[in-house]
Amino acid sequence: MMNGTLNTYLKHRSIRSYKDKMIKKNDLELVIKSAQAAPSSINGQQVSIIAITDKEKKATITELCGNQLWIDEAPVFLLFVADFYRAKLAADKNNVPFGITDGLEASLVASVDVGLSMGNAIGTAESLGYGTVCIGGARSNPTKMVELLNLPEYVYPICGLCIGYPKDESTLKPRLPKEAVYHEETYNKELRPLIDQYDKTMSAYMKERTNGENDRNWSEGISNFYKTNYSPHTRNEMKKQGFKNE
Amino acid sequence: MMNGTLNTYLKHRSIRSYKDKMIKKNDLELVIKSAQAAPSSINGQQVSIIAITDKEKKATITELCGNQLWIDEAPVFLLFVADFYRAKLAADKNNVPFGITDGLEASLVASVDVGLSMGNAIGTAESLGYGTVCIGGARSNPTKMVELLNLPEYVYPICGLCIGYPKDESTLKPRLPKEAVYHEETYNKELRPLIDQYDKTMSAYMKERTNGENDRNWSEGISNFYKTNYSPHTRNEMKKQGFKNE
Numbered sequence: 001m002m003n004g005t006l007n008t009y010l011k012h013r014s015i016r017s018y019k020d021k022m023i024k025k026n027d028l029e030l031v032i033k034s035a036q037a038a039p040s041s042i043n044g045q046q047v048s049i050i051a052i053t054d055k056e057k058k059a060t061i062t063e064l065c066g067n068q069l070w071i072d073e074a075p076v077f078l079l080f081v082a083d084f085y086r087a088k089l090a091a092d093k094n095n096v097p098f099g100i101t102d103g104l105e106a107s108l109v110a111s112v113d114v115g116l117s118m119g120n121a122i123g124t125a126e127s128l129g130y131g132t133v134c135i136g137g138a139r140s141n142p143t144k145m146v147e148l149l150n151l152p153e154y155v156y157p158i159c160g161l162c163i164g165y166p167k168d169e170s171t172l173k174p175r176l177p178k179e180a181v182y183h184e185e186t187y188n189k190e191l192r193p194l195i196d197q198y199d200k201t202m203s204a205y206m207k208e209r210t211n212g213e214n215d216r217n218w219s220e221g222i223s224n225f226y227k228t229n230y231s232p233h234t235r236n237e238m239k240k241q242g243f244k245n246e
Numbered sequence: 247m248m249n250g251t252l253n254t255y256l257k258h259r260s261i262r263s264y265k266d267k268m269i270k271k272n273d274l275e276l277v278i279k280s281a282q283a284a285p286s287s288i289n290g291q292q293v294s295i296i297a298i299t300d301k302e303k304k305a306t307i308t309e310l311c312g313n314q315l316w317i318d319e320a321p322v323f324l325l326f327v328a329d330f331y332r333a334k335l336a337a338d339k340n341n342v343p344f345g346i347t348d349g350l351e352a353s354l355v356a357s358v359d360v361g362l363s364m365g366n367a368i369g370t371a372e373s374l375g376y377g378t379v380c381i382g383g384a385r386s387n388p389t390k391m392v393e394l395l396n397l398p399e400y401v402y403p404i405c406g407l408c409i410g411y412p413k414d415e416s417t418l419k420p421r422l423p424k425e426a427v428y429h430e431e432t433y434n435k436e437l438r439p440l441i442d443q444y445d446k447t448m449s450a451y452m453k454e455r456t457n458g459e460n461d462r463n464w465s466e467g468i469s470n471f472y473k474t475n476y477s478p479h480t481r482n483e484m485k486k487q488g489f490k491n492e
Contacts, residue, residue, distance in 0.1 A: 004249055004251050004373070005251045005369050006280055006370055009370060010279065010283050032424060032428050034255040036421045036422070037255045038258070039258065039379075041380075041382045042471055043467075044471070045421065051428070051429070084472075085435075089438055090441060093465050094469040096469050096473055098469070099473055100472035100474070100475055101475075103480060104353070104481045105475060107350070107353065107354065108357050112382075112405055114358055114361060115357065115359065115361015115362040115365060116364065117361075119362045119366060120365060123366075124251060124252055124255060128252075136288075136355065139351070139354065149429075149431075149432055149433055150432045151433050159358055173289060181291060181293065181294045182282075183297070184299075185297070185299075185300055186396045187395055189398050192335055196339075219335075220340055222288060223336040223337040223342050223344070226290075226336075226345065227343050227344070227345055227346075228346070229348040234349060234350045234354070235349070245491060
């Protein structure tokens with residue numbers, strides 16, 4: 001059975017080129033409303049969203065995220081942050097100690113919550129005809145991002161989201177074969193043939209998309225990206241904001 | 247403008263009581279397909295899903311997740327895991343070093359990916375008439391979960407999801423006021439009045455739901471939960487699976 005929700009999910013693709021046109025105010029309201037409606041751990045709602053539409057500020061954010069020019073182009077940039085600041089206020093209000101941000105658990109909880117909330121924002125925006133792209137580069141310069149947006153203690157930038165009217169249609173990117181990510185009852189470790197198969201699919205996809213100029217396959221791409229911990233500052237930066245990750 | 251996607255999101259509630267009836271095979275296919283269609287960091291697809299329907303195994307998982315009996319009741323339990331095992335295979339295939347799991351960044355990336363993927367699974371399941379509930383308790387006994395499901399290195403349990411036919415309708419839980427989680431251009435730290443307001447809302451909600459027996463408000467609930475790092479084992483357990491979180 002196909003329905004609107006499923007249709008939205010299955011045609012998802014990232015959009016990195018936007019028209020110079022603000023999204024409708026009421027649509028942004030719905031995006032935020034749906035982001036808030038997502039489930040969260042213990043109903044703690046460990047996510048906040050900062051919307052940036054100011055062009056100068058957005059230009060700064062483009063730089064802070066590693067010069068991803070589609071942030072400049074998109075009329076709205078939403079920053080999703082891990083947020084235990086409200087939980088700290090709650091602890092103060094009730095005069096009890098506050099220990100959750102000592103542990104790595106807090107970072108996992110908030111990151112999952114960000115994914116759930118941002119996922120709803122994406123689905124809603126796309127169902128209303130907009131394009132989106134997630135910006136993991138929002139974690140590249142956390143100190144400057146914290147200063148720019150006045151983020152308090154126990155708040156940390158996790159992921160950005162561009163929203164706008166798509167300028168170009170982009171193509172649907174093939175995913176790993178289902179058998180490589182879905183397991184029944186127990187994890188099947190024999191994945192190499194499936195990775196080989198996907199490498200062929202992605203190589204052909206890239207070749208077609210770049211008119212023959214680039215046929216890099218999946219495992220080449222991600223193994224190059226994951227050679228090292230490309231973000232060695234994260235632990236210290238999170239500590240500055242009160243996340244000890246012990 | 248209201249549509250199917252938005253409607254699914256806005257009526258979301260967690261379901262903790264299920265009929266003894268398997269979900270349709272084709273519907274489970276769609277749930278998994280939509281979970282795979284979610285965006286992921288660098289198209290790395292850092293998530294895997296293990297479906298457990300075996301009753302004995304599900305009973306064990308119920309215990310491992312802190313005796314959450316709705317896992318027993320639900321016909322399907324999906325475990326969403328952070329997965330860099332495929333990335334390790336990709337590195338081996340291309341004969342390059344593999345360093346990403348040294349850093350905390352890997353845990354953030356995979357947790358956000360889990361949220362995005364699980365969010366699609368939730369939306370699809372709910373749009374097809376099923377109920378769901380997320381199980382953060384899937385992180386409570388990682389070593390035993392790893393053994394039970396045969397999880398390889400660079401794979402770690404992040405969150406579970408029950409799916410089934412709802413036995414009881416549950417009520418829609420009020421969220422924090424929009425102004426407490428949504429900020430324009432800059433973070434507004436003056437949140438205490440909004441927390442006070444939400445505390446009143448949640449106290450009334452709890453009172454009605456429990457026929458007057460419990461009127462605990464939001465800040466009491468979460469400040470009690472977050473007094474300490476309730477999961478001090480996480481860092482060591484992740485290390486055992488290859489996530490150093492440096």
